[in-house]
Amino acid sequence: MNEERRRFIKFVGLGAAGVGIGLLGFSNLSKLLTSAAALGPNDLKMRKWGMVIDLGKCTGCGACTEACQAAHFIPFNQEWIKIYELHDNPLAPSYHFPRPCMHCEDPPCRNVCPVGATFRRDDGVVLIDHRICIGCRYCMVACPYSARYFNWGDPPHTPEELAHDYSPEEPWPHQRGVVEKCDFCVTHGEKGMLPACVIGCPSGAVYYGDLAEDAVSNGKEILRVSEVMRVRQGYRFKEELGTHPRVYYLPRG
Amino acid sequence: MSDEEMERIVFRPLVYSGRGFYALVVLLSGLTLLGVYAYITQLSQGLIVTGMNDEVIWGIYITNFVFFIGISHAGTLISAILRLTKAEWRRPITRMAEAITVFALIVGGSMILIDMGRPDRIQNVIFFGRMQSAILWDFLSIATYLTGSFIYLYLPLIPDLARLRDKLKNVSRFKMWIYRKFSLNWKDTPEQKRRLELGIGIMAVLIVPIAVSVHTVVSWIFGMTTRAGWHSTIFGPYFVVGAIFSGIASVIIAMAILRKAYGLEKFLKPKHFKYLGLMLLTLNIAYLYFTLSEYLTTGYSGPEAEALLLEQIFGGSYATYFWIFAVFGIIIPAFILAIPKTRTIGGIVVASVMVNLGMWIKRFIITVPSLAVPQVGLEWGMYSPTWVEWAITLGAFSAFSLLFLLFSKFFPLISIWEVKEAPATSDEVSE
Ligand code: SF4
Ligand code: SF4
Numbered sequence: 001m002n003e004e005r006r007r008f009i010k011f012v013g014l015g016a017a018g019v020g021i022g023l024l025g026f027s028n029l030s031k032l033l034t035s036a037a038a039l040g041p042n043d044l045k046m047r048k049w050g051m052v053i054d055l056g057k058c059t060g061c062g063a064c065t066e067a068c069q070a071a072h073f074i075p076f077n078q079e080w081i082k083i084y085e086l087h088d089n090p091l092a093p094s095y096h097f098p099r100p101c102m103h104c105e106d107p108p109c110r111n112v113c114p115v116g117a118t119f120r121r122d123d124g125v126v127l128i129d130h131r132i133c134i135g136c137r138y139c140m141v142a143c144p145y146s147a148r149y150f151n152w153g154d155p156p157h158t159p160e161e162l163a164h165d166y167s168p169e170e171p172w173p174h175q176r177g178v179v180e181k182c183d184f185c186v187t188h189g190e191k192g193m194l195p196a197c198v199i200g201c202p203s204g205a206v207y208y209g210d211l212a213e214d215a216v217s218n219g220k221e222i223l224r225v226s227e228v229m230r231v232r233q234g235y236r237f238k239e240e241l242g243t244h245p246r247v248y249y250l251p252r253g
Numbered sequence: 254m255s256d257e258e259m260e261r262i263v264f265r266p267l268v269y270s271g272r273g274f275y276a277l278v279v280l281l282s283g284l285t286l287l288g289v290y291a292y293i294t295q296l297s298q299g300l301i302v303t304g305m306n307d308e309v310i311w312g313i314y315i316t317n318f319v320f321f322i323g324i325s326h327a328g329t330l331i332s333a334i335l336r337l338t339k340a341e342w343r344r345p346i347t348r349m350a351e352a353i354t355v356f357a358l359i360v361g362g363s364m365i366l367i368d369m370g371r372p373d374r375i376q377n378v379i380f381f382g383r384m385q386s387a388i389l390w391d392f393l394s395i396a397t398y399l400t401g402s403f404i405y406l407y408l409p410l411i412p413d414l415a416r417l418r419d420k421l422k423n424v425s426r427f428k429m430w431i432y433r434k435f436s437l438n439w440k441d442t443p444e445q446k447r448r449l450e451l452g453i454g455i456m457a458v459l460i461v462p463i464a465v466s467v468h469t470v471v472s473w474i475f476g477m478t479t480r481a482g483w484h485s486t487i488f489g490p491y492f493v494v495g496a497i498f499s500g501i502a503s504v505i506i507a508m509a510i511l512r513k514a515y516g517l518e519k520f521l522k523p524k525h526f527k528y529l530g531l532m533l534l535t536l537n538i539a540y541l542y543f544t545l546s547e548y549l550t551t552g553y554s555g556p557e558a559e560a561l562l563l564e565q566i567f568g569g570s571y572a573t574y575f576w577i578f579a580v581f582g583i584i585i586p587a588f589i590l591a592i593p594k595t596r597t598i599g600g601i602v603v604a605s606v607m608v609n610l611g612m613w614i615k616r617f618i619i620t621v622p623s624l625a626v627p628q629v630g631l632e633w634g635m636y637s638p639t640w641v642e643w644a645i646t647l648g649a650f651s652a653f654s655l656l657f658l659l660f661s662k663f664f665p666l667i668s669i670w671e672v673k674e675a676p677a678t679s680d681e682v683s684e
Contacts, residue, residue, distance in 0.1 A: 077307075084630040099629055112477065114388035115374075115381040134377050135300075135370020138388055140310045142478045146628045150310070150370065153301030176299045177370030241479055 047123035049184055050211035050246040052225060052234070053098055056253060057205035060085070060096030067200025071185070073161040073172050078149040080182040081197045095252055098206065100197065101126065101147040101182035102237065102245030109139035109148065118179075119168075124246055125186045127168040133178040140179060144241050148181045184208075194219055211246065254519055259672070260420065263665045266515050267417070268424055270662065273514075281655040288648010291641045292367060300370055302641045308634025309624045313642050314368040317649055319492075319616040320499070321361030322395070322471055324609075327500030328354025328402055329464035331529075333457040342528060344675050345520040348668045349511065350504050351406040356656040357503075358399045360649050365391075367645060387477045390470040398460075398467045405456045407435075408449060412670040415439035428663065468496040475619070481558035482623040485551070491543045498536040499612040502605035505529050507657070509602045511666055520667050523598055530601040533608065534590040541583055562626050565633075571622050574614050582611010 065079050072080065080100065087094040103126050110118045110126060117133035120126050128139075140148040155174035162173050169186050185195030189208070198206045198218055207223055209216030214225050225248070228234065232250040295302050305312045331350035335343035366372050382389050414436035421432070439445060472492035475483040485491075505526065512521045551559040566575045586604035589595045625634035638646075 086630060097629070108479065112386050112388070114383060114386040114392075115377045116383050117377075117381075132374070132377055132381055133371065134374045136365075136368070136388060137310045137370065138386070138474070140307070141480065141624065144479050144628055146308070149307050151299070152303075152306070153299040179370075 044122035046212060047189075047210055048212040048246070049103070049123055049125055049186065049189055050209065050216065050225070050248065051100065051103075051184075052207040052209075052216045052223060052228065052248045052250065054205045054207070054250045055095055055097065056250065057203045058083075058096045058098055058201075059203055059205075061202065063200045063202055064098060064197035064206060067196045068182070071196035072183070073158060073174065074180065075156055078180060080147075080149070080180070097249075098197075099145060099147065099237070100247060101184070102145055102243065102247045103182075103184055105244035105246065106242060108142040108144065108241075108243060112138045112142040114138065121186075123186075125184045127183055127186070128171065128179055128181065129168045130166070130171055130175060130178045130180075135177040135179070137179060144238055144243065148179050150179050151176050256673070258519075259669060260416075262516060262519060263667050263669055264417070264421060266661055267428070267663070267665065268421065274658075274662070277658060278655070281651045281658065284651035285648050285655055288645045288651065291644035291648065295367075295641055295645075296372075302639060304636050304638045304642060306634065306636070308627075309621055309636035311368070311620055311624060312636055313617065313620075313638050313646055314364050315620050316613065316616045317646055318361050318364035318368070319471060319620070320613050321357045321364065321649070321653070322468060323492075323496035323499045323612065323616070324503040325354045325357035325361060325398070325402075325500070326464055326468060326493075326496040327357070327504045328352070328406070329460050330497050330500060331504055332405070333460045333464075336453070336457045337461070341675055342525060344671045345517075345667050346504065346508060346525060346529075347409070347671070348406075348664075349507050349666055351402065351409075352657060352660050352664075352666075353500075353503055353507060354402045355399070355406055356653050356660070358395065358402065359656070360653045362395055362399070364649065387470060387474045391474060394463065394467045394470050398463050401456065401460050401463050405453075405460055408453050408456060409668050409671060410664060411436055411439050411449060412441065413665050413668060415441065416669060417665070431663065465493055468492045475623075480623045480628075481556070481562045481626045482551070482619070485547060487543060487547060491547060494536060494539050494543055495612060495615070498533070498540050499609055501529055501533045501536060502608040502612075505533065505601060505605040506609065509598065509605075511661065515661070515666065517667065520672065526598045526601045527596060530590050530596055530604070533601070533605065534587065537583060537587050537590065537608070541587070544583075558626050558628075562622055565622055565625075566618060570633075571618055574618055578611045578614045578618065581607050582615065583608075586611075 060083050062083055064081050065083060068074075068080050069076060069078070074080065082099050084097045084099055085094050086097045103124055105124060107118070107120060107126050110120050114136060115132050115134055117129045118126065118139050119129065135150070137150055140146075140150060151174060154176045157173060164170065164172055166173060169183060171180065171183060174180065185193075185197075185208075188195050189210075194217065195206075195208050198208045201218070204218040204220050207216035207218045209222075209225075211225060216223050216225055228250065229248060234248045234250045236245045236248055238245075303312060303314075328351040331343065332347040336347070366375065369375070378389070378392055382392070384390075414432050418429070418432040418436050421429070469489040469492065472488040476485060476488040478484065508521050508525065508529075512518060548563060552563045555563075565571050586607050589600045589604040621636055625636065627633055
């Protein structure tokens with residue numbers, strides 16, 4: 001289904017490009033520009049970064065959100081991981097639901113981006129190149145998880161943030177007029193560190209790791225993903241949309 | 254009507270401008286400048302000066318975009334389709350319709366630029382453009398349509414420009430230069446005529462599918478997402494019908510104003526209003542039909558988010574807008590147009606104004622509530638446009654009117670040679 005849809009979109013794209021002015025050739029430029037290329041495609045292809053969130057452990061304290069905001073130098077109105085209160089049906093109690101970017105395998109945000117500013121690395125991490133983004137916000141409209149935020153005005157700066165070298169993997173200094181979202185702390189993973197939200201969660205509800213290795217960790221314990229998904233009957237949010245998220249949830253109880 | 258009389262009436266706005274004209278130019282320029290000022294404010298502070306936010310991501314800029322692209326369909330339908338079907342009564346009104354298309358496209362297209370967070374990077378659409386994105390489809394089809402309608406406006410102008418070149422005296426050097434330069438040495442030879450007719454014929458055939466594609470891909474920008482109220486297969490034709498609907502209404506309004514202002518009663522007869530009014534009625538009913546089938550299908554068995562959305566539209570925070578659209582934009586105009594007693598010029602014009610107001614509101618109801626529906630959790634998004642957005646909107650409408658007004662001072666609003674060539678059997682234009 002996933003492959004098919006992508007092929008369909010490609011097909012439509014190619015057809016239109018043939019009729020049009022052959023702009024498709026340019027689409028690879030944006031890929032070249034990203035520093036992801038520097039890592040070598042093979043290293044990336046072996047990785048499959050993913051997340052498991054244990055809803056039974058989440059207390060809704062919001063420490064993950066704060067840790068994320070501090071680590072990425074973003075203002076409080078941007079919650080790259082946001083705690084929602086969900087209520088599935090009248091008889092079930094409500095529960096806390098942390099929502100990061102799902103790093104979809106078939107991400108609608110990437111599909112609709114007119115300039116390829118949103119792209120998906122070979123390890124599955126969906127990132128934004130803020131040097132290319134034109135601020136049309138179509139990706140925000142397309143994301144079914146409301147995981148994206150826009151810099152409507154000038155973002156607040158700190159000296160530390162301004163001194164940093166920009167890359168899509170560590171996207172600061174922030175700038176006005178572009179879209180931002182969770183970057184899966186992708187440089188942490190490469191250094192063997194856990195993402196800010198995982199470290200920040202006092203209850204150990206957020207696990208992160210390489211799904212290709214079938215292992216995720218919250219810093220205290222390591223879970224075998226396939227095992228825990230089977231035992232706890234884990235699920236992905238809005239599975240029916242066909243976005244194939246890389247974030248898995250373990251229900252309460 | 255004799256040739257002399259016809260020329261006297263049609264040429265008059267080109268050689269004579271009264272006080273009213275200058276007053277109007279000052280007023281419209283002022284309002285346009287207000288919009289420019291608002292845009293400069295937005296450029297210097299960012300889109301934070303608008304009411305848009307991370308939930309309601311698009312607002313009245315996109316509403317205006319859909320609206321103006323919608324009325325740009327006026328030119329195509331009236332002119333190309335009527336030309337292709339050899340409807341003789343079209344002759345005096347095609348020029349106005351075609352001009353509306355060009356100006357509405359210019360203003361509508363700039364709405365996208367105004368909505369962008371980084372307009373300084375517009376060239377990325379060319380350098381990094383991805384054909385997989387519906388926005389690229391829009392860029393291509395609108396650019397094609399603008400080029401096409403420009404040519405389509407220009408071709409029938411050539412013989413008239415030549416006539417102005419030969420007959421007009423006491424006009425400014427600049428005007429004369431335009432007439433001389435752009436009449437391309439037109440001498441009214443049979444060979445020139447044949448080629449011109451061929452060119453116009455080809456353009457008329459080409460422009461119809463291009464126009465249909467334009468509003469279809471505009472609707473697909475919405476339709477390609479998974480948002481409640483947007484992910485619909487009938488959106489393409491629904492938008493096209495809506496576009497033609499408001500396009501005809503715009504032509505009627507423009508005709509009525511220019512008829513009064515320039516004394517064109519001898520060309521624009523009650524008959525023209527009546528025919529266009531009946532076309533408007535047909536489109537009105539078609540739009541009602543599409544609206545019904547869209548809402549009924551999703552409302553009857555759609556997913557929860559669709560039901561919540563419809564609840565808000567019919568009885569919640571957007572109900573006032575929706576019912577204004579339904580009653581004043583659809584139902585009352587339908588009666589005015591259907592009852593012979595109210596189907597007078599005045600009645601038709603009133604109905605057209607109501608239709609256009611209603612259709613602007615409808616575009617607002619399409620754009621905003623779907624974004625306000627919560628995708629996760631229960632909290633609805635909120636949106637109220639700021640003065641910057643209203644000022645830019647007002648500026649856009651003023652700029653559109655100003656462009657049209659200036660056009661009317663440089664080029665004849667009635668295609669003289671086409672009116673003259675109307676077959677003698679049809680008394681509709683040259684009684
Ligand atoms: S969750 Fe949204 S932003 Fe993240 S990859 Fe999926 S569609 Fe894109
Ligand atoms: S806002 Fe930026 S990242 Fe999002 S679709 Fe537009 S250009 Fe792409």
